[in-house]
Amino acid sequence: MHPEQAEDQLALIRATMERTTRFTGLPGYSCLIAGALALAGAGIAALLGAEFPARGATGGRHAALAWIWGAVCLAGAAQFVVLSVLAAARQGRSAWSHLARRVVVAVLPGLYVGAALTEFARRSDRLDILPALWCLGYGASLLGLGLYAGWKANVAGLLFLAAGSLALLGAVPGGNLLMAVAFGGFHVLLGTLILAGHDHAPENPDA
Amino acid sequence: MRLKTRTPEVLDRIIHERARLSILSALAAAEELSFPEVQGITGLTDGNLSVQLRTLEAAGYVALRKSEAGGRSARTAVRLTQAGRRAFRGYLEALRRIIGKVRP
Numbered sequence: 474m475h476p477e478q479a480e481d482q483l484a485l486i487r488a489t490m491e492r493t494t495r496f497t498g499l500p501g502y503s504c505l506i507a508g509a510l511a512l513a514g515a516g517i518a519a520l521l522g523a524e525f526p527a528r529g530a531t532g533g534r535h536a537a538l539a540w541i542w543g544a545v546c547l548a549g550a551a552q553f554v555v556l557s558v559l560a561a562a563r564q565g566r567s568a569w570s571h572l573a574r575r576v577v578v579a580v581l582p583g584l585y586v587g588a589a590l591t592e593f594a595r596r597s598d599r600l601d602i603l604p605a606l607w608c609l610g611y612g613a614s615l616l617g618l619g620l621y622a623g624w625k626a627n628v629a630g631l632l633f634l635a636a637g638s639l640a641l642l643g644a645v646p647g648g649n650l651l652m653a654v655a656f657g658g659f660h661v662l663l664g665t666l667i668l669a670g671h672d673h674a675p676e677n678p679d680a
Numbered sequence: 681m682r683l684k685t686r687t688p689e690v691l692d693r694i695i696h697e698r699a700r701l702s703i704l705s706a707l708a709a710a711e712e713l714s715f716p717e718v719q720g721i722t723g724l725t726d727g728n729l730s731v732q733l734r735t736l737e738a739a740g741y742v743a744l745r746k747s748e749a750g751g752r753s754a755r756t757a758v759r760l761t762q763a764g765r766r767a768f769r770g771y772l773e774a775l776r777r778i779i780g781k782v783r784p
Contacts, residue, residue, distance in 0.1 A: 482698075483775050490705050490709040566717060567714060567717075
């Protein structure tokens with residue numbers, strides 16, 4: 474065998490292995506809807522005057538906040554699952570593929586840390602830092618997703634981490650404004666990037 | 681006195697065929713893949729993939745597992761066997777040796 478042919482065979486192996494570990498099941502429309510839901514949540518919270526209370530502040534509409542952002546979170550997750558399953562069915566593949574299972578394992582630690590810190594903040598009466606903590610946990614999850622989904626998820630993850638860090642340090646405002654910018658704006662950006670991208674068709678060894 | 685001679689690299693002919701090589705490459709990167717997943721990754725047609733999988737199974741390189749999926753038709757899952765993984769690794773090393781021979 475000529476070395477050039479060996480190079481060709483190695484290139485085929487490399488490309489196939491990369492394709493096997495590349496997650497393309499992230500629907501762009503789902504990210505746009507998640508962004509729209511977060512923007513709607515921030516708008517409703519503003520209309521109801523339900524703002525995350527400053528440290529040590531008494532009163533406030535905690536129940537309204539919990540309902541609004543709980544509903545946004547549930548609706549966002551539900552539409553993501555439904556759209557992912559529909560997209561997979563359209564492409565004739567299973568939504569619960571070997572790669573989807575790996576992705577779930579990669580994103581869970583970030584979500585778990587976000588949930589644990591939420592409980593800590595609640596018990597410590599530090600609801601003011603919740604949006605920043607959610608950004609950090611979600612950003613870490615997106616970076617886990619980026620291991621398989623590529624640079625677009627990484628960009629969004631880094632933006633969430635930056636926004637959460639700056640808000641935690643007091644350099645940028647937190648509260649519903651941060652929720653709107655991060656969970657609204659960054660999701661819309663991610664969805665737009667995904668929809669604007671073009672995936673190349675796999676090389677056909679039949680040819 | 682015996683002279684040292686370069687022996688030509690012996691490539692596994694079963695793996696060497698590009699369709700089968702792409703199937704093994706996909707399986708080497710994942711623990712187990714369903715038939716449609718292998719098809720999506722390799723771009724092989726139904727018929728061609730079935731034929732190539734039968735060849736690989738006969739060589740002992742892959743194992744096929746059929747399972748009923750909630751009353752629907754059986755689903756086929758494919759995984760590399762130990763022998764398949766060893767053969768794939770050996771094939772990779774042979775390719776690297778061929779390339780290495782011409783590099784300074």
